[in-house]
Amino acid sequence: MADLEALRSRALIELSAAGDAAALDAWRLAYLGRQGAVTRVLRGLGELPAEERRAVGAMANAMRADLEGALAQRQTEAENAAIAQMEAGGIDVTLPGREGLVGRLHPITQTLREMLAALGAMGFQVAEGPEVEWEYYNFDALRIPWYHPSRDSQDTFWLEQKPESEKRVLLRTQTSPNQIRFMEKNQPPVRVAVPGRVYRFEATDATHEWMFHQVELLAVDEGISFKHMKGTLTQFARALFGQDREVRFRCHYFPFVEPGAEVDIQCGLCGGAGCRSCGGEGWLEIAGAGMVHREILENVGYDADRYTGFAAGFGVERIAMLRHGIDDIRNFYANDLRFLRQF
Amino acid sequence: MQVSLKWLSEYVPLTLPAKELAERLTLAGVKVEKIISQGEGWDGVRIGEVLEVEQHPKADRLSLVTVDVGEEESRTVVCGAPNVAIGQKIAFASVGAHLRDGHTGEPAVLKAAVIRGVESAGMVCSERELGLSEAHEGILVLPEDAPVGSALQDVLGDTIFELEVTPNRPDHLSMLGVAWEVAAQTRVKVKEPERVYQEAAASTAAQRTSVTIEDKELCPRYLAGIVERVKVGPSPEWLQARLLAAGMRPINNIVDITNFVMLETGQPLHAFDFRKLGGQRIVVRRAKAGERMRTLDGADRELTPEMLVIADATKPVAVAGVMGGSDAEVTSATTTILLEAANFNPISIRGTSSALSLRTEASIRFEKGLHPELASVAARRAMKLFIEIAGGRAAKGLVDAYPAKRSDTRVVVTRRRIEQVLGSDLSTTQVRAALTELGFGCRWVPPDRYVVRAPYWRTDVNIADDVVEELARVVGYDRIEAESLAGAVPPPIHDPVRDLRESFKDAATAAGLQEVITYPLTTTEVLLAVEPAGALEVHPPLRLENPMSSEQSVMRTSLRASILQTIASNLRRARGTVAVFESARAYLSTPDDLPDERQLIVGGVGGVRQGRWGEPTGEALDFYDAKGILEEVFERAGVELAFRSGEEYGLLRGRTAELVAGEERVGVLGQVHPQLASRFEIDGDVFLFELNVAKLLPARKMETRYRPQSRFPAVTQDIALLVDAAVAASRVQELIASSNLVAEVRLFDVFEGPPLPEGKRSLAFAVHFQSNEKTLTDADVASARERIVRRLQHELGAELRGSQA
Numbered sequence A: 001m002a003d004l005e006a007l008r009s010r011a012l013i014e015l016s017a018a019g020d021a022a023a024l025d026a027w028r029l030a031y032l033g034r035q036g037a038v039t040r041v042l043r044g045l046g047e048l049p050a051e052e053r054r055a056v057g058a059m060a061n062a063m064r065a066d067l068e069g070a071l072a073q074r075q076t077e078a079e080n081a082a083i084a085q086m087e088a089g090g091i092d093v094t095l096p097g098r099e100g101l102v103g104r105l106h107p108i109t110q111t112l113r114e115m116l117a118a119l120g121a122m123g124f125q126v127a128e129g130p131e132v133e134w135e136y137y138n139f140d141a142l143r144i145p146w147y148h149p150s151r152d153s154q155d156t157f158w159l160e161q162k163p164e165s166e167k168r169v170l171l172r173t174q175t176s177p178n179q180i181r182f183m184e185k186n187q188p189p190v191r192v193a194v195p196g197r198v199y200r201f202e203a204t205d206a207t208h209e210w211m212f213h214q215v216e217l218l219a220v221d222e223g224i225s226f227k228h229m230k231g232t233l234t235q236f237a238r239a240l241f242g243q244d245r246e247v248r249f250r251c252h253y254f255p256f257v258e259p260g261a262e263v264d265i266q267c268g269l270c271g272g273a274g275c276r277s278c279g280g281e282g283w284l285e286i287a288g289a290g291m292v293h294r295e296i297l298e299n300v301g302y303d304a305d306r307y308t309g310f311a312a313g314f315g316v317e318r319i320a321m322l323r324h325g326i327d328d329i330r331n332f333y334a335n336d337l338r339f340l341r342q343f
Numbered sequence B: 001m002q003v004s005l006k007w008l009s010e011y012v013p014l015t016l017p018a019k020e021l022a023e024r025l026t027l028a029g030v031k032v033e034k035i036i037s038q039g040e041g042w043d044g045v046r047i048g049e050v051l052e053v054e055q056h057p058k059a060d061r062l063s064l065v066t067v068d069v070g071e072e073e074s075r076t077v078v079c080g081a082p083n084v085a086i087g088q089k090i091a092f093a094s095v096g097a098h099l100r101d102g103h104t105g106e107p108a109v110l111k112a113a114v115i116r117g118v119e120s121a122g123m124v125c126s127e128r129e130l131g132l133s134e135a136h137e138g139i140l141v142l143p144e145d146a147p148v149g150s151a152l153q154d155v156l157g158d159t160i161f162e163l164e165v166t167p168n169r170p171d172h173l174s175m176l177g178v179a180w181e182v183a184a185q186t187r188v189k190v191k192e193p194e195r196v197y198q199e200a201a202a203s204t205a206a207q208r209t210s211v212t213i214e215d216k217e218l219c220p221r222y223l224a225g226i227v228e229r230v231k232v233g234p235s236p237e238w239l240q241a242r243l244l245a246a247g248m249r250p251i252n253n254i255v256d257i258t259n260f261v262m263l264e265t266g267q268p269l270h271a272f273d274f275r276k277l278g279g280q281r282i283v284v285r286r287a288k289a290g291e292r293m294r295t296l297d298g299a300d301r302e303l304t305p306e307m308l309v310i311a312d313a314t315k316p317v318a319v320a321g322v323m324g325g326s327d328a329e330v331t332s333a334t335t336t337i338l339l340e341a342a343n344f345n346p347i348s349i350r351g352t353s354s355a356l357s358l359r360t361e362a363s364i365r366f367e368k369g370l371h372p373e374l375a376s377v378a379a380r381r382a383m384k385l386f387i388e389i390a391g392g393r394a395a396k397g398l399v400d401a402y403p404a405k406r407s408d409t410r411v412v413v414t415r416r417r418i419e420q421v422l423g424s425d426l427s428t429t430q431v432r433a434a435l436t437e438l439g440f441g442c443r444w445v446p447p448d449r450y451v452v453r454a455p456y457w458r459t460d461v462n463i464a465d466d467v468v469e470e471l472a473r474v475v476g477y478d479r480i481e482a483e484s485l486a487g488a489v490p491p492p493i494h495d496p497v498r499d500l501r502e503s504f505k506d507a508a509t510a511a512g513l514q515e516v517i518t519y520p521l522t523t524t525e526v527l528l529a530v531e532p533a534g535a536l537e538v539h540p541p542l543r544l545e546n547p548m549s550s551e552q553s554v555m556r557t558s559l560r561a562s563i564l565q566t567i568a569s570n571l572r573r574a575r576g577t578v579a580v581f582e583s584a585r586a587y588l589s590t591p592d593d594l595p596d597e598r599q600l601i602v603g604g605v606g607g608v609r610q611g612r613w614g615e616p617t618g619e620a621l622d623f624y625d626a627k628g629i630l631e632e633v634f635e636r637a638g639v640e641l642a643f644r645s646g647e648e649y650g651l652l653r654g655r656t657a658e659l660v661a662g663e664e665r666v667g668v669l670g671q672v673h674p675q676l677a678s679r680f681e682i683d684g685d686v687f688l689f690e691l692n693v694a695k696l697l698p699a700r701k702m703e704t705r706y707r708p709q710s711r712f713p714a715v716t717q718d719i720a721l722l723v724d725a726a727v728a729a730s731r732v733q734e735l736i737a738s739s740n741l742v743a744e745v746r747l748f749d750v751f752e753g754p755p756l757p758e759g760k761r762s763l764a765f766a767v768h769f770q771s772n773e774k775t776l777t778d779a780d781v782a783s784a785r786e787r788i789v790r791r792l793q794h795e796l797g798a799e800l801r802g803s804q805a
């Protein structure tokens, strides 16, 4: 009995000295674990004479209950102390987090994808075409014969001709040739978007690049009119620049459309009043468009009395520049990560 | 084209404020690029007369000019212009006037100044100081009849529209053409100028001269008029002002009249000194090989038989439709002139003008295509002005060589077509009004069509849809409703290569690679650095016929150089890891067709490993950094590829892996050979990968099949092996994983070197044993492990190094 009492006081003294969760756990093993001192006493009861067994058993059980209670209390105290300590020694949450490598899509890819997604929602599917193109598809099939002044504005990179070949090859100056390719292979209804790189023989400056991207739209079917062109392009422009953006259509000449138009959005900076960014005009040009010229439909074998359609070409860099306020197109292909990582 | 509203208002009433008019015109396709308000800031600038000019006492190049400005006292100011002279009418600015700085062109307010010791309160202005033009070498000299003392703005104030002219609209290069547009947009009428004149000479033009057209294709019409007893001299003030407003310099009355009529009608004209024409006749012919002439700009030109010339009996006297020659130039001694009003083939003019690198006011009009009728309209107008202004007497009639008269353009437009294209029906009244206001003839033929006659100045209108555009312009694009597309949505387009390429881009960025877009033009030398010569023999790079620079003269057959260049330039700026990729095409030539535009994804990693905050650590990147990124890309893009030891041009042997789908090689990953890296000025280790997108298609996991997670506990055991260093770790791992009781195997240690024997290495794997059917007993695990170890020994010669539970 006295042994038990000594065991109890020794246990309580040690418990009060155990300061943290680990020490408390060690204490628990030492006294209350499977091999612990108290457990051993209880397990040894069977060896005692019957008369002693009852009294010692009761005492040992009571002692175990006491010690368990004391342990629980100490555990609570230790836990509270640990939490208080953590709270007292807070960290600087403004230090940067651990950094991994971060990559992003090129801003042109991002803009292009948004454009194609908006067009996809209107039923336009993507059709890509070659960048190295026959002169026929890039010019003649689009009503731009060799002597046509329109070729002035489309200064072209020509590829060296193979001596035996009569057909000239160039870097496409627009994505429009893929209109022709697509219509040659598919019957109406047609609703496609042609994205891709195009090339112009042109000195570079803040607003001109010899390589840039276009997205070309083409819709041909029975009953498609100028109204649908206005509706579709307005909806598209608003998907890119905001639902309340004013969009206007100006008459313009392109050889492959009739009637032809240029599409402007109201300047977002000045709201149409005129500022430096819009050259004082209040409007920013974002696309060339028009009803597909009937000769082009005839060229691909469509019945031009039955089918009508519209086409439009958007410059992706231009859209990206307007959206992000980029003032120099040359940033796109300088591939300085300090620029690219901003998007 | 510069359109002075002052001038324009002579042909059409201007009923709208300039800004509104500009907007209407712009929407209708006559784009007003700029509105210049001339004289807006000319407060304090008045017309003065020069009374005296004296030498500045202290400066040779300056003079003291005394000016009468309509006040009691005259003003004396310092002037540096060489052309100042007594009696001139000039623009005089008082202190406080808002002008432009004569040197910088920037806005400036005039202050009183002391110039070389002489006080100068005011200034005699140059055109530049007034913002009229860039000319600043002399002062602006006003016409003699300019009223002294009145505000300059009353005399020279104007609003100028700068028009952007599209290639199909020569009429927009004329005042009358623009007037017709204004008429249609504001519903007013055009007033055509007077073209009737007196023929006072005794003889007829046909008696005095003859015109022979040798090439009717290149010259459909040539009209010649003769005016005798002209007095060549300066043009009257109003005529000079008109030319100046349009941006042309006055020369003499004869030349000025031809230019004036060109600006008015759009028809270029030319006047020859009749007496200088050999044989007193005109021959329109192709130039002879080797023939030369001096043009009015003083240049000696060598002509070729592709060029059309205007010749006299013996020699060319003008490059047809481009520029006159100095041999028959009108001078102050000229008394009889021959007026040319001709029509030339636009393609021929364009060819000649570009061959001579000579674009003139005449050639830019001819090359847009003019109607032969315009020549006669302009000729009569010019004859009238010669008589009125230069005091000449016209010979009777005009010589008109017009071998094949061009008929009017008539177009049938159905009501149905208008509705089909525009989406709405227009009333016959609307259609007729719109076309008539534009100068078209229009006849309604019930029940459903219009017969439309295009006016001679509208050579761009040829088919029904051209007329439909005219209607849309006049009605206003802004007034046509907008409507969403309806109708059938076409069947889907399948483009698996594009789909996979796009998911690779997403995967690559998620794995930490930055997308870049680089130029596809390069040089053969650069390509030879990254590709074996043999590859360039199979697909010789496509060469540009007209490169902008030799650095960008061939189409790339590989993207590797672009990626290395991008890494190099960014490593010069950044200090951490540079990890980039590009998805683009390589252009592989084929013998007979367009090139194979092969879609590649190429990327690279260079620099040093980054620390916790992205700061550079001292640690070099290794192959496994690059491989880890690539594995993540594959995982995210959903392709299953194997890495196999391989070789590749430009990559370091022993540190190169082939990427394999099934048995096909679809790409490569490796450390760039140090010699190649230094060719691109990269110092440290750099790793490059390349994937052929189309070839990756079979490696796509089409859809992921669900596997139930086991409900039974797993037992993990480590297996450490001693194997030949040549045995690929992946083979060992695959063998362990092939046991049906093994749920997962992960490598956790690789060790080589002492105390291990030479040529051996230790590989340690954590192996998770697990069954879907039951809880594995110790005995089950032990026997599975035993079978694995035996296979490792037999198949790979691996030796167990000891194990622990």
Ligand SMILES: [Zn+2]
Pocket (backbone or CB within 6 Å): A267, A268, A269, A270, A271, A272, A273, A274, A275, A276, A277, A278, A279, A280, A282, A283
């Ligand atoms: Zn603005």
